[in-house]
């Protein structure tokens with residue numbers, strides 16, 4: 060169900076994305092929570108806001124947790140592209156390999172455990188948009204890195220990555236689940252995906268069956284091979300769906316549609332949100348025409364009409 064959020068919400072959201080300190084972020088998130096209409100369609104957004112607020116209030120996990128003034132904010136990675144996805148998993152799952160193969164980033168891939176010591180960002184191209192992938196230091200059973208925890212809390216998708224080459228698969232996943240739990244990310248509305256990497260390994264099919272037995276009911280499991288690229292598109296599509304976003308294509312009057320630079324918005328966004336996503340000058344547009352399966356070709360729409368994925372919108376100033 061679409062959230063259908065008020066335009067002010069998106070203004071605050073934009074400010075939040077540009078905010079430089081946790082104090083600023085906190086006050087903007089609290090304002091977003093205050094103004095958001097609370098109904099079935101906005102449940103997911105509301106719970107996401109609450110989680111983010113709680114995460115900031117809690118602080119970077121070490122002692123205290125109260126705003127001390129000299130806390131470091133370096134653990135926060137500013138969002139880029141259509142969504143931030145943090146890869147979480149045990150050593151040798153193939154997290155770094157995923158970045159190497161699917162993004163422009165070049166982390167070190169190695170069979171030596173704990174080779175990755177700091178988070179690394181890469182942009183993944185999916186159709187005409189990009190996702191921001193974050194490779195993280197591997198998770199250990201009895202130690203939680205505060206950096207990884209903060210990234211897990213802030214990302215749009217916290218994505219467990221395990222290896223179908225490993226006989227420790229289920230134990231590894233337990234460790235990842237414990238982290239998700241600690242980060243308050245274990246509720247179903249946060250999009251339950253698991254990447255089962257190394258589908259090309261010997262014995263992968265049998266291990267996948269075991270994984271499905273244990274996690275198949277509550278998680279969508281995506282077997283892929285970062286090595287060969289097998290089934291990567293299926294995973295990318297799932298990430299797109301889980302981000303709950305849509306793409307709208309702006310069209311200038313009398314011109315053809317531009318397909319390569321969509322306006323990316325949360326599901327439930329309105330014609331006005333699309334206008335503001337295009338440029339702030341369009342906020343005061345006189346009228347708009349729209350094309351898409353939900354509409355009559357070129358019909359006039361009002362600013363508060365909800366837009367759908369793939370719609371073409373023509374704004375008249």
Ligand SMILES: Nc1nc2c(ncn2[C@@H]2O[C@H](COP(=O)(O)OP(=O)(O)O)[C@@H](O)[C@H]2O)c(=O)[nH]1
Pocket residue numbers: 148149150151152153154155156157167168169170172173174175197256257258259260283284285286287
């Ligand atoms: N066969 C196979 N090996 C992989 C795959 N992905 C990663 N590896 C290997 O697994 C090892 C660990 O990979 P890495 O990306 O460094 O794992 P990380 O610790 O999760 O970052 C390396 O030797 C990789 O070459 C895959 O899809 N298939």
Ligand SMILES: [Mg+2]
Pocket residue numbers: 154155156167168174175194195197
């Ligand atoms: Mg690594």
